[in-house]
Amino acid sequence: FSEGDATQDAITALHLPITGGRVALRMDWMAVEHFATDTIVRDMRAARDRDGEGFSTGDVYISTLVQLLPERERVPGVLLRLRLRTASGSNLASARHTDAPGYSFDLSIGKWMAGRGGWLKRWRPHAMAGFLVYQTNRIDYFQNDCLLFGAGVIGDHGAWRSSLQVAGYLGYIGFNDRPIVLRASLTANADRRVEHRIGLQGPLQDWRYTSFGYTLGLRLGGPIPLPATSDGN
Secondary structure: OEOOEEEEEEEEEEEEEEHHHOEEEEEEEEEEEEEEEOHHHHHHOOOOOOOOEEEEOOOEEEEEEEEEEOOOOOOOEEEEEEEEEOOOOOOHHHOOOOOOOEEEEEEEEEOOEEEEEOOEEEEEEEEEEEEEEEEOOOOOOOEEEEEEEEEEEEEEOOOEEEEEEEEEEEEOOOOOOOOEEEEEEEEEOOOOOEEEEEEEEEEEEOOOOOEEEEEEEEOOOOOOOOOOOOOOO
């Protein structure tokens, strides 16, 4: 939801742990989106479609996650993520995706802490910092280099989890390239193999969209360990 731009999308992800869970491969893809912009937003973005409405597919992200330091009783877990954005997004003429490559790398840290019983079994503070680079379509700046960051807390309430996070990046171009968002979610995972999650994301800076989403997660071959922090992009 955004003023002058309503978008609905279906996003798929595959998370594949290997080497006993110390390393994982991941792929994220916006399989399809439907968008409808008004003429003001269409002209501001110099989109070339006449009615400002249509369908497109998003970029494919490929990540490698490496557990540098396993979490122990008094030691937090540390995770390294290397991420590649392929030039696979469509509908550049409608100003939907840039069809340009990018990459990022970041370190995240987090640790489960004992709760006080009752509704809060345990809680997990976490933080992430890294570097993001992406190619632009500008003639004055061919790429943007950004500081990537995120922080938040996860609450374990038994059959469900709650999460509150802030995330974003700070670019050096200085024009709408410093988005920061606030995220909240509730996840139900009673049987440890099927997850149901509802989430809300709101803008804090340089971001115009408020998003609501539902996620269905399926675990095959046993439970997947929770990473040190959720995605900060």
